[in-house]
Structures are given as C-alpha cells and as structure tokens.
Amino acid sequence: MTIARKVFSTGIAVAAAATLAACSTAGGPPPDSLPTRPNGIEGAWIDAQGTGLSTFAAGKFTTVATDTGQKLADGSYKMTGATSVEISGTSLIRQSPIGFNCLMVSTSQLNCTSSSGQNFVLTRRT
Numbered sequence: 001m002t003i004a005r006k007v008f009s010t011g012i013a014v015a016a017a018a019t020l021a022a023c024s025t026a027g028g029p030p031p032d033s034l035p036t037r038p039n040g041i042e043g044a045w046i047d048a049q050g051t052g053l054s055t056f057a058a059g060k061f062t063t064v065a066t067d068t069g070q071k072l073a074d075g076s077y078k079m080t081g082a083t084s085v086e087i088s089g090t091s092l093i094r095q096s097p098i099g100f101n102c103l104m105v106s107t108s109q110l111n112c113t114s115s116s117g118q119n120f121v122l123t124r125r126t
Helices: 003-025
Strands: 043-047 052-057 060-065 072-078 085-091 096-106 109-114 119-124
Touching: 052 072
Parallel strands: none
Antiparallel strands: 043 052, 043 119, 052 060, 060 072, 072 085, 085 096, 096 109, 109 119
16 A cells, blocks of 8 residues: 555545544434423432332332332322322332322422321432
8 A cells, every 4th residue: 555545544534533523523412312301290209318219100109218129119199280199009018008198399399298197308319
C-alpha cells in the first residue's frame, strides 16, 4: 500500500468516525428515553422509614421489604377522586386485612391513613 493510499484510508476512517460522533450527539435523547409524567399513583412508592416499597399498577399493589425483598402485603386500589385513592389488601406478615385511604398532595407524595387511624407518608421513588 502506498503512502498516499494509507493517508487516504486514514482520512476516510477519521471522517466516518466524526460523522458517527456527530449523529450520536446531535438532537438530544431519542423520544422513548424522555422522562414520562407519572400517571396517578401508578409506580413505586417508599415509606418515610425506607423499609417498605409499594408498587401500584393496573389496580393492584404489592409491598416488599427494601432490605430482603420479602413480600409484606398485596391487594388492590381504586381512585375515588382526582387525587384520592382507596387501598385494600392483606398483610402477609399478620395474615389480616388492611385498608388505607390516601390523598395525593403532589405527584411525589401520598398522605395516607390506615383503617385504624394511623397516618403515614409515601414518597414516589424515581
């Protein structure tokens, strides 16, 4: 291979790399990687102590221990207003029914009261 041919080949390779780099850095992230706005209470929520992670999806919920992943509770939920939700299910530790009413005070905070009158806060996990 002659020196002229090597220089030409190297130039093509550098130009191709520069073109690819420009394509991958121009225009921002692809549309499917943009953050989505939370839809109601759907998603993951953590308690104030950081011990329980509750996941809400399609009318069902599950709560697991954050340290062990052990399932603590499961059940269902329904929106009773634009920002209010009724949650019912079973405590798997106590093998007893549970019930909560929650108010979504922001897209990242649920203020809840249990059927026994105990108040607690859940924060959306991002």
